[in-house]
Amino acid sequence: MAEASGAITHRRVLNIAFPIVLSNATVPILGAVDTGVVGQLGQAAPIGAVGIGAIILTAIYWMFGFLRMGTTGLTSQAYGAGQSEEVVALLIRSLLLGVAGGLIFILLQVPIFAGGFMLSPASAEVEALAAEYMSIRVWSAPAIISLFGVTGWLIAQERTRAVLVIQLVMNGLNILLDLWFVLGLNWGVAGVAWATFVAEWSGLALGIWLCRGAFAGDRWRDWTRVFDAQRLKLMALVNRDILLRSLMLEVIFVSFLFLGSDFGDVTLAANQVLLQFLHITAYALDGFAFAAETLVGQAMGARNAARLRRGALLTSLWGLVTISVLAGLFALGGGALIDIMTTAEDVRMEARNYLIYMILAPLLGIAAWMFDGIFIGATRAGDMRNMMAVSLVIYGTSVAVLVPVMGNHGLWVALLISFVARGVTLGLRYPALEASARG
Numbered sequence: 343m344a345e346a347s348g349a350i351t352h353r354r355v356l357n358i359a360f361p362i363v364l365s366n367a368t369v370p371i372l373g374a375v376d377t378g379v380v381g382q383l384g385q386a387a388p389i390g391a392v393g394i395g396a397i398i399l400t401a402i403y404w405m406f407g408f409l410r411m412g413t414t415g416l417t418s419q420a421y422g423a424g425q426s427e428e429v430v431a432l433l434i435r436s437l438l439l440g441v442a443g444g445l446i447f448i449l450l451q452v453p454i455f456a457g458g459f460m461l462s463p464a465s466a467e468v469e470a471l472a473a474e475y476m477s478i479r480v481w482s483a484p485a486i487i488s489l490f491g492v493t494g495w496l497i498a499q500e501r502t503r504a505v506l507v508i509q510l511v512m513n514g515l516n517i518l519l520d521l522w523f524v525l526g527l528n529w530g531v532a533g534v535a536w537a538t539f540v541a542e543w544s545g546l547a548l549g550i551w552l553c554r555g556a557f558a559g560d561r562w563r564d565w566t567r568v569f570d571a572q573r574l575k576l577m578a579l580v581n582r583d584i585l586l587r588s589l590m591l592e593v594i595f596v597s598f599l600f601l602g603s604d605f606g607d608v609t610l611a612a613n614q615v616l617l618q619f620l621h622i623t624a625y626a627l628d629g630f631a632f633a634a635e636t637l638v639g640q641a642m643g644a645r646n647a648a649r650l651r652r653g654a655l656l657t658s659l660w661g662l663v664t665i666s667v668l669a670g671l672f673a674l675g676g677g678a679l680i681d682i683m684t685t686a687e688d689v690r691m692e693a694r695n696y697l698i699y700m701i702l703a704p705l706l707g708i709a710a711w712m713f714d715g716i717f718i719g720a721t722r723a724g725d726m727r728n729m730m731a732v733s734l735v736i737y738g739t740s741v742a743v744l745v746p747v748m749g750n751h752g753l754w755v756a757l758l759i760s761f762v763a764r765g766v767t768l769g770l771r772y773p774a775l776e777a778s779a780r781g
């Protein structure tokens with residue numbers, strides 16, 4: 343692991359970023375295996391149940407993503423400032439918050455699941471199987487939410503290889519248990535849920551073991567520091583603003599899907615296929631955005647504006663290289679990728695009509711993605727919240743103006759405009775961010 347004060351080089355950026363990119367690559371593999379094993383049961387209901395159950399749980403867990411981002415920003419700053427006691431205290435606070443959030447989720451599972459089925463209704467058989475699936479997986483909520491904090495804590499110290507190890511072990515174990523429980527023991531949907539339950543608790547156990555240095559000595563039991571009112575207030579404010587920003591971002595994407603449904607099933611399916619291009623883009627950029635969080639946060643903690651600028655520039659440069667390659671690949675092979683994702687010829691043809699937006703999206707969205715990482719590292723969550731609110735208004739206005747005239751093309755243009763708006767508005771706030779690093 344590099345020292346916080348060490349030179350910010352291309353090698354250092356890549357050492358932080360590549361393990362995250364590799365870690366992200368395992369996520370769709372696990373989803374494919376989950377679907378594949380229940381698909382071997384020869385019935386449609388189990389596939390739908392796992393799909394709906396996973397979507398509802400993922401949506402809830404996604405709301406706790408602030409814990410990962412907030413922990414990375416605060417820990418990287420404490421690490422950069424040489425405050426080792428505070429670095430340890432942040433891990434303990436994150437674990438406590440994760441356990442508390444998970445327990446609340448368990449206690450409120452009945453109304454949460456009922457609300458999920460109201461938003462995503464299905465047949466009685468599918469809902470019954472999905473309820474069984476979620477009633478098992480919910481008991482690992484404290485583990486998966488706590489793991490957000492552990493992951494953020496490790497990223498802040500450039501220990502992204504440890505994050506990769508956690509992801510590989512957790513997903514690898516999940517896949518093996520999927521095969522055993524579902525195909526070997528014939529546990530059906532419950533087998534998929536139990537496999538994930540065991541994998542998630544195992545992932546947290548491994549994560550804590552990888553953080554074992556923090557538990558050496560008595561620093562982790564410094565409850566006066568852990569529960570310090572000012573530090574708790576700062577953590578709460580940062581996490582609150584990141585949560586609000588994330589909810590507004592979710593409004594954009596959810597409304598995009600709902601509005602797309604007005605253009606018919608084929609167009610809705612095409613939009614869903616094309617959104618996978620955005621997921622690929624996000625997975626590829628995460629590594630460099632996380633590197634920005636780490637290096638900018640450390641520079642902010644050290645009150646070194648020059649290091650902050652270099653960290654922001656180098657990570658953004660590599661992000662631009664990555665995004666340019668992706669845009670080129672989408673231009674050359676986008677049609678083939680569409681064909682892989684769907685066999686429906688009408689959906690394939692419709693998706694090709696909007697492929698140009700997938701080529702433009704990485705190029706127009708790079709600033710938004712990278713500034714997110716920069717502002718998270720600097721814990722300028724208030725700026726993120728405010729600029730997202732502005733971008734949401736711009737998106738809504740664009741939808742109102744363009745969709746009646748251009749239809750689904752207008753919807754895609756409005757989404758791209760929201761990307762540009764996020765990048766521009768955050769860019770306008772960057773000079774103030776850099777100035778704050780000068781103390």
